[in-house]
Amino acid sequence: SAVISQKPSRDICQRGTSLTIQCQVDSQVTMMFWYRQQPGQSLTLIATANQGSEATYESGFVIDKFPISRPNLTFSTLTVSNMSPEDSSIYLCSVWGSGELFFGEGSRLTVL
Amino acid sequence: GENVEQHPSTLSVQEGDSAVIKCTYSDSASNYFPWYKQELGKRPQLIIDIRSNVGEKKDQRIAVTLNKTAKHFSLHITETQPEDSAVYFCAASINSGSASKIIFGSGTRLSIRP
Numbered sequence: 001s002a003v004i005s006q007k008p009s010r011d012i013c014q015r016g017t018s019l020t021i022q023c024q025v026d027s028q029v030t031m032m033f034w035y036r037q038q039p040g041q042s043l044t045l046i047a048t049a050n051q052g053s054e055a056t057y058e059s060g061f062v063i064d065k066f067p068i069s070r071p072n073l074t075f076s077t078l079t080v081s082n083m084s085p086e087d088s089s090i091y092l093c094s095v096w097g098s099g100e101l102f103f104g105e106g107s108r109l110t111v112l
Numbered sequence: 113g114e115n116v117e118q119h120p121s122t123l124s125v126q127e128g129d130s131a132v133i134k135c136t137y138s139d140s141a142s143n144y145f146p147w148y149k150q151e152l153g154k155r156p157q158l159i160i161d162i163r164s165n166v167g168e169k170k171d172q173r174i175a176v177t178l179n180k181t182a183k184h185f186s187l188h189i190t191e192t193q194p195e196d197s198a199v200y201f202c203a204a205s206i207n208s209g210s211a212s213k214i215i216f217g218s219g220t221r222l223s224i225r226p
Contacts, residue, residue: 031212033214041218044216101146103155103156
């Protein structure tokens, strides 16, 4: 199984600021994803983080709002830009490995 | 677009009874169907999965059935215990070009009454 470390685990942010979430995996993985889980809701896929190329965004998510980096096969970052209270969510990094999808512990963001 | 529908949204069963959660999917090319359990404040954890080449899979008290013709699959938990209380998510693989992604249902909050 893959061990995924995310940081920060939680943060309180001011409206209009940006925050970058880091995701580190203990092994090289081809497929890495970012999900959002709003309070009491399901997991919504934001984008697939592609190593060495631009991320592939899902409908309703754009690069200007959620820029993603994937410099190598073990690391990715997700930035939540120009935050508003509606961005208060848990953001989860996930990777595909050994035939299943693993999740990090998530980053809980509260935007005031 | 691609979606996975899940019901019920909440389910309360007596301890020892069975619980059933049902999902439908829209993409006929989907071939992988995992189920995740998420306890309060924790990350989702895979509890069982099934691939399109089988119709049923069982792991102790948990079983999953798949009907590809009807595009629906179900999770069955027998002899429920208090520790089964959690939110359960079904999911399906969506193939987009050369890549795949996993799309989740809306979740079922399962409560086990003592």
